[in-house]
Structure formats: structure tokens, C-alpha cells
Amino acid sequence: MSRCYCHKKAGDRMSDVFRIAAGYILPHPPVIVPGVSREPHLAQRTVSAMRQLAAEVAALQPETVVVISPHAPLFSDYVFFYDSKELAGDFGKFGARQASLSFQQDDDLLHEISHRLASADIDGGSLTSSQLRQHQIDETLDHGVLVPLWFMREKWTDFRLVAMSCSGLPLPELYRVGELIRQAAARLNRRILIIASGDQSHKVNDSSPYGACPEGAAYDNQLIDCLRRNDLTDVLAIDSHLRERAAECGYRSIVILCGALNRQAVRAEVLNYEAPYGIGYCVAALRPDLVQAEPVEDAMQSALKQQRQAAAHKRQHSSPPVIIARETLEAHVLKQQAKSARDFAGLPDSAFLFRERAGVFVSLKKFGELRGCIGTTAPTTACIADEIIQNAVSAGCHDPRFPPVSADELADLVYSVDVLGEPEPVTDRNQLDVKRYGVIVRFNGRSGLLLPDLEGVDTVDEQLSIACRKAGINPREKYQIQRFEVTRHT
Structure with a gap:
């Protein structure tokens, strides 16, 4: 779909974007809501900054507030919107049921956004009653929506609400969702405020109940630095591995917000950042620049350009196993041509690939997101090279979680090849190490495998739980x- 700004004059572009009064990045710790904790909380500076923005909202007088919450019902391939004439919720889960909020929904804006998502071939909208029951979804507003609005409502109540999830869609599609929200508001001449709700890293320091890791503080520092430099391209280019290790829950909401401000000059301000509980609370504002009328560079396209350059650099320095995987998949997709081990006999430092046999996993990533992963736990072919060839095609074209890789995607893919060693029995969980060892679990003919050193898998219990889930094994069984x-190999 062509972008709406391609045939607009600068003045029209301004009227479009200025339907967005502002965009805020706000945390959502329930502990800062009065009545949730009996003890004084440690995030007073966060509350002060949120109240400062609440006063700004009263001056901006938005007609509708759009809140993007990572704690709304989340689907990997669907953008969920709450849908009720009255949107309501409370803090009963946190011991303060008396602390409750309710809002009138902006039905017209919700329907216009849903229509534009459908036209853009992005799955999203509200669910029917039967679908809500099927997925066991309660339409009570989650705390990711409620906490920011608790403070906004102190100063401004004359608004309607659209509340949504951030979805697990690829980041460029989430960015596009933001663009469509902006277009929907412009179509209705609706002045809106967008709140990207999210706590940042949950592993900033040792005060965190989730533990600490170096990537936690590194991610938060990088995000705050990008915002202070007013550089949305660098925000969108933050490394996916860093984000995953940091255990953040605010980034995808921010991507949608950035999409809503696409090609508009903005002034970013970080009002406060702190991590008193080891979890990063960022209070920031992205305000349309009223002075600069000309469209600026598309931040997502600039970020993707950076990632493509990084992928091209990796291609130039690929190991022999990755060369085999990449050239095999490209030949299959572009020419419907099958490769064999002898096609790669001339690769340097590759004798072991034709001499030895082993199980192999081939993984594909696109812009930091998994795009396919298929493997074998034990050798099924004559040599490792053949195993890579077989599994490269399977990862690219037969992973049931993804559509087959298209020709247009090939240049954006980053490959890794894992060659498995011989499995050995484990009699004590102390023999496991999530960084060093992968695991295979077996029970009553069922088995599940999980590779070592995976993003987001930090403990042996997590590793075994995921492996059991993949196999359909009850983790309470004696497997x-x-x-x-x-x-x-990369």
C-alpha cells in the first residue's frame, strides 16, 4: 500500500499529524496508584513527572486518548482492541478494588482504525463474544491502560478512549499500525493523544524481583539517550538481542507511537527516568514540532536501512555452514533449484561438514525477529552439509509458524546454524546450564528439544518447562x- 503522504502538500501533512496532540511514553507500576500499597512507594519522581504531563493534557484538550498496552490481550499476529461502550477496570488484582476507572469508548475512531487495518491487510480489531470466550479474555481494562490514565484523569476527564494491545507482529507492521491510527484520526478530524504504556527493562539492577543483567541497564540507557537526542531512527534500531535480554515490556508500544508520528518532526523530552525497584520507569513526551513543517525522513525505513547494512556485513563474513544454508534457500526460492553437498565442496575450512554426521538446526531472523527455525535432533542424512541443506529449505519454507520466505525477503535474512553434539543422560538438574547445554525431554514416546543460550531463557526451570510444553509433556511427570x-555458526 502506498503511503498517504506521497501526494500531499506540506500544509496538508501538518493538518494530518497535528490531529495528534502529543505522544507520551509512560510506565504502569500499580504501586504508584493510591490505595494499592500500604507503604510509601519509591517512585515519587515518576508520579511527579506523570502529573506534570497530566497538566499538559488539560491544556491540549484531546478529544480521544489512545492507549497502547503490552498487558492487553496479546496475539502474535493480531492487533487486539478492547470494544465496549463503557471501558472499565480496577486494581482488584493488586488489592485495591475500590480504585477503579471507567471511560466512554470512541466507537467511530475504533471502527475507522479497524477499517484501515483491514485495507492494509493487517489483522486487527475487536473480537466477538464467542472469540473472547474461546481465548478466555476478560475485557476489563488491564493495568497497562489504567495506571497512566489514573494520573491523566486527575487533570482532564473530557475525553473518550481507544485501548489496544501492541501485538507480536513484526516491527515494521507495528509502525504501520501507528500510521493508520494517525490517518484514522485525521479522517474523523479527531484530536488525539497517544500513550505508549510500558515499563522498560525489568532487570536494571539488583532491586528487581526478576534479577539483574548487564543488558537491562544497557537497554534503558540506550533508549533514554536516543530520546534525549531526539533520534527516533536510533530508537527503532535498538538491537533485538539487547531488548530481549533486558526483559522490557514497553518497546512495541513505542514503535506504534513512532509510526503515528512518521515523517513528522518531533521534540522529544525525557521528564524522568528511575528504577527504584529494578524496573525502568521512563516518563517521556514526543510533541509534534510546530515550527518545522516539512516532512522528515521516515524513521522506520532509516532503521531498516541500518539493519540491512548490518545483515550485508554479516553475509560478507559468513561461516561455511551459513553459506550453505543461505545459498541453498536462495536457490530454492529464486530458481526452484535443489542444492547438494558436492555444490559446496570447495568451501574453505569445511572438510568436517562432508565427513561427519550430526543433528542440525537452521535459524532465520529478519530485522531481529525469528523468521523460521527447523532442525533435526539426530543425523538423518549422509553428512552435516546435507543436513544443513535439508533443514535450510524446511526453515525457510515449511516452518508452520510462518509463511514461506519470499524472494523479496532474502536479502533481509540473517542465518545461524547449530550443529548438535551427542546427547548424554542427565541424572541431576545441577548438571544443566542454559548457556552451555541444550536439553531433550522424553516421556511416553513424546519428546521435546530446546537449544542452549536462547534469548529470554535464563533458568534451567524455564528451559525444561518450554521443552516439556513443546513435547506436550506435563512438567510434573517423571520425564x-x-x-x-x-x-x-553465524
């Missing part, structure tokens, strides 16, 4: 455990 090492 067998094997461990194995891998050699990862």
Missing part, C-alpha cells in the same frame, strides 16, 4: 532429560 552441546 527423562538429556543434555547436549552445540557449535553455533
Whole structure:
């Protein structure tokens, strides 16, 4: 779909974007809501900053507030919107049921956004009653929506609400969702405020109940630095591995907000950042620049350009196993041509690939997001090279979680190849190490495998739980455990 700004004059563009009064990045710790905690909380500076923005909202007088929450019902391929004439919720889950809020929904804006999502071939909108029951979804507003609005409502109540999830869609599609929200508001001549709700890293320091890791503070520092430099391109280019390790829950909401401000000059301000509980609370504002009328560079396209350059650099320095995987998939997609091991016999430092046999996993990522992963736990072909060839095609074209890779995507893919060592039995969980060993679990003919050193898997219990879930094994059963090492090639 062509972008709406391509044939607009600068003045028309301004009237479009200025339907967005402002965009805020706000945390959502329930502890800062009066009545939730009996003890004085440690985030007073966060509350002061949120109240400062609440006063600004009263001056801006938005007709509708759009809140993007990572705690709304989340689907990997669908953008969920709450849908009720009255949107309501309370803090009963946090011991303060008396602290409640309700809002009138902006039906017209919700329907216009849904229509534009459908036209853009992005799945999203509200769910029917039967779908809500099927997915066991309660339409009570979640705390990601309620906490920011608790403070906004102190100064401004004359608004309607649209509340939504941030979805697990690829980041460029989330950015597009933001653009469509802006277009819907412009179509209705609706002045809106967008709130990207989210706590940042949950592992900033040792005060966190989730533990701390170096990536936690590193991610938050990078995000805050990008905002202070007013650089949305660098915000959108933050490394996916860093984000995953940091255990943040605010980034995808921010991507949608950035999309809503696409090609508009903005002034970013960080009003406060702190992590008193080891979880990053960022209070920031993105305000349309009333002075600069000309469209600016598309931040997402600039970020993707950076990532494509990084992928091209990796292609130039690929290991032999990755060269085999990449050239195999490209030949299959572009020419419907099958490769064989002898096609790669001339690769340097590759003799072991034709001499040895092993299980192999081939993983594909696109712009930091998984795009396919298929493998074999034990050798099924004559040599490792053949195993890579077989699994590269499967990862790109037969992973049931994804559509087949298209020709247009090939240049954006980053490959890794894991060659598995021999599995060995485990008699004590102390023999496991999530960084060093992968695991295989077996029970009553069912088995599940999980590779080592995966993003977001930090403990042995998590590793075993995921492996059991993949196998359909109840983790309470007395299942067998094997461990194995891998050699990862990039």
C-alpha cells in the first residue's frame, strides 16, 4: 500500500499529524496508584513527572486518548482492541478494588482504525463474544491502560478512549499500525493523544524481583539517550538481542507511537527516568514540532536501512555452514533449484561438514525477529552439509509458524546454524546450564528439544518447562532429560 503522504502538500501533512496532540511514553507500576500499597512507594519522581504531563493534557484538550498496552490481550499476529461502550477496570488484582476507572469508548475512531487495518491487510480489531470466550479474555481494562490514565484523569476527564494491545507482529507492521491510527484520526478530524504504556527493562539492577543483567541497564540507557537526542531512527534500531535480554515490556508500544508520528518532526523530552525497584520507569513526551513543517525522513525505513547494512556485513563474513544454508534457500526460492553437498565442496575450512554426521538446526531472523527455525535432533542424512541443506529449505519454507520466505525477503535474512553434539543422560538438574547445554525431554514416546543460550531463557526451570510444553509433556511427570552441546555458526 502506498503511503498517504506521497501526494500531499506540506500544509496538508501538518493538518494530518497535528490531529495528534502529543505522544507520551509512560510506565504502569500499580504501586504508584493510591490505595494499592500500604507503604510509601519509591517512585515519587515518576508520579511527579506523570502529573506534570497530566497538566499538559488539560491544556491540549484531546478529544480521544489512545492507549497502547503490552498487558492487553496479546496475539502474535493480531492487533487486539478492547470494544465496549463503557471501558472499565480496577486494581482488584493488586488489592485495591475500590480504585477503579471507567471511560466512554470512541466507537467511530475504533471502527475507522479497524477499517484501515483491514485495507492494509493487517489483522486487527475487536473480537466477538464467542472469540473472547474461546481465548478466555476478560475485557476489563488491564493495568497497562489504567495506571497512566489514573494520573491523566486527575487533570482532564473530557475525553473518550481507544485501548489496544501492541501485538507480536513484526516491527515494521507495528509502525504501520501507528500510521493508520494517525490517518484514522485525521479522517474523523479527531484530536488525539497517544500513550505508549510500558515499563522498560525489568532487570536494571539488583532491586528487581526478576534479577539483574548487564543488558537491562544497557537497554534503558540506550533508549533514554536516543530520546534525549531526539533520534527516533536510533530508537527503532535498538538491537533485538539487547531488548530481549533486558526483559522490557514497553518497546512495541513505542514503535506504534513512532509510526503515528512518521515523517513528522518531533521534540522529544525525557521528564524522568528511575528504577527504584529494578524496573525502568521512563516518563517521556514526543510533541509534534510546530515550527518545522516539512516532512522528515521516515524513521522506520532509516532503521531498516541500518539493519540491512548490518545483515550485508554479516553475509560478507559468513561461516561455511551459513553459506550453505543461505545459498541453498536462495536457490530454492529464486530458481526452484535443489542444492547438494558436492555444490559446496570447495568451501574453505569445511572438510568436517562432508565427513561427519550430526543433528542440525537452521535459524532465520529478519530485522531481529525469528523468521523460521527447523532442525533435526539426530543425523538423518549422509553428512552435516546435507543436513544443513535439508533443514535450510524446511526453515525457510515449511516452518508452520510462518509463511514461506519470499524472494523479496532474502536479502533481509540473517542465518545461524547449530550443529548438535551427542546427547548424554542427565541424572541431576545441577548438571544443566542454559548457556552451555541444550536439553531433550522424553516421556511416553513424546519428546521435546530446546537449544542452549536462547534469548529470554535464563533458568534451567524455564528451559525444561518450554521443552516439556513443546513435547506436550506435563512438567510434573517423571520425564527423562538429556543434555547436549552445540557449535553455533553465524
